[in-house]
Amino acid sequence: SPIPDYLKQVLEQVRPNDDGAPADYIETLANADTSKLAVALAMVDGQVYSSGDDSVEFSIQSISKAFVYAIAIEDAGLDAVLAKIGVEPSGDAFNKLSLERGSNRPMNPMINAGAITAHSLVVAPNATAEQRTERILDVLSRLAGRQLSVDEEVYEAELRDADRNMGIGYMLKAAGIIKCDPREAVKGYIRQCAINVNVRDLAMMSATLCNAGVHPLTNESIIPQASVRQVLSVMTTCGMYDAAGAWVSRIGIPAKSGVAGGIIGALPGQVGLATFSPRLDARGNSVRGVAICERLSSDMGLHMMDVS
Numbered sequence: 308s309p310i311p312d313y314l315k316q317v318l319e320q321v322r323p324n325d326d327g328a329p330a331d332y333i334e335t336l337a338n339a340d341t342s343k344l345a346v347a348l349a350m351v352d353g354q355v356y357s358s359g360d361d362s363v364e365f366s367i368q369s370i371s372k373a374f375v376y377a378i379a380i381e382d383a384g385l386d387a388v389l390a391k392i393g394v395e396p397s398g399d400a401f402n403k404l405s406l407e408r409g410s411n412r413p414m415n416p417m418i419n420a421g422a423i424t425a426h427s428l429v430v431a432p433n434a435t436a437e438q439r440t441e442r443i444l445d446v447l448s449r450l451a452g453r454q455l456s457v458d459e460e461v462y463e464a465e466l467r468d469a470d471r472n473m474g475i476g477y478m479l480k481a482a483g484i485i486k487c488d489p490r491e492a493v494k495g496y497i498r499q500c501a502i503n504v505n506v507r508d509l510a511m512m513s514a515t516l517c518n519a520g521v522h523p524l525t526n527e528s529i530i531p532q533a534s535v536r537q538v539l540s541v542m543t544t545c546g547m548y549d550a551a552g553a554w555v556s557r558i559g560i561p562a563k564s565g566v567a568g569g570i571i572g573a574l575p576g577q578v579g580l581a582t583f584s585p586r587l588d589a590r591g592n593s594v595r596g597v598a599i600c601e602r603l604s605s606d607m608g609l610h611m612m613d614v615s
């Protein structure tokens with residue numbers, strides 16, 4: 308197959324770009340090796356292609372929000388989730404303390420306020436952070452096709468630096484959006500963000516979304532089709548935060564980024580893609596990751612608004 312050579316070529320094309328900087332709010336991320344660069348594609352038939360540092364692990368961070376939204380829908384039901392979390396792009400930074408005017412809900416599940424709320428709906432309203440993260444780790448591991456684990460160093464560091472997310476938690480509690488102890492919800496959310504993955508894991512997780520929630524290799528139905536549609540819809544409108552509009556028009560693939568430098572893209576019925584490079588732009592999206600996705604989209608004709 309010419310695909311591995313092509314992927315290698317794409318990596319070399321974006322490698323000279325050293326714009327941006329790794330997230331610096333915790334040391335583990337600030338000290339990330341910025342030379343690391345990787346890409347993976349997983350087809351809906353289970354074929355995976357990758358290039359670069361494809362076995363290097365990094366924390367999943369906000370990419371987890373897409374999958375935890377699906378789990379919240381499964382555990383609490385779509386109506387209950389929609390009553391608590393909106394589906395409108397916020398146009399604000401991911402860690403903004405904000406609620407939708409009128410409804411008092413977080414704007415969407417891809418910003419922290421919505422993601423902490425989604426986390427609080429996993430398992431049951433009175434569940435502990437341990438029970439929720441165990442459930443999330445189990446689903447994410449089945450999606451990846453191997454046992455994933457939490458990076459305890461990242462988890463501890465994020466917990467020591469959680470003032471802003473704790474503030475969001477208390478805001479949600481005061482607004483009646485979350486019912487549990489806000490500290491438990493934020494702790495669990497931080498733990499879900501600290502799960503380690505590599506680009507091949509992420510591509511496979513994304514390919515499962517592309518394959519109507521059925522894992523391409525194990526054939527297990529992990530996410531119901533109706534939930535997949537909901538998740539991909541909010542990824543399209545909100546997955547790249549306040550850069551979502553530019554992303555959809557330029558690249559045209561439902562996507563989600565994380566502050567450790569990962570990005571997933573999910574083109575329904577076709578391919579799940581994943582990239583990794585730690586330097587971020589001002590919006591918190593990986594600079595080289597965005598560049599790789601732009602190349603793949605244009606070279607392979609992946610824009611969802613294009614007719615092939």
Ligand code: GLN
Nearest residue numbers: 368369401419500565566
């Ligand atoms: N743990 C990070 C936070 O909540 C995740 C954010 C992200 O990846 N954008 O601030």
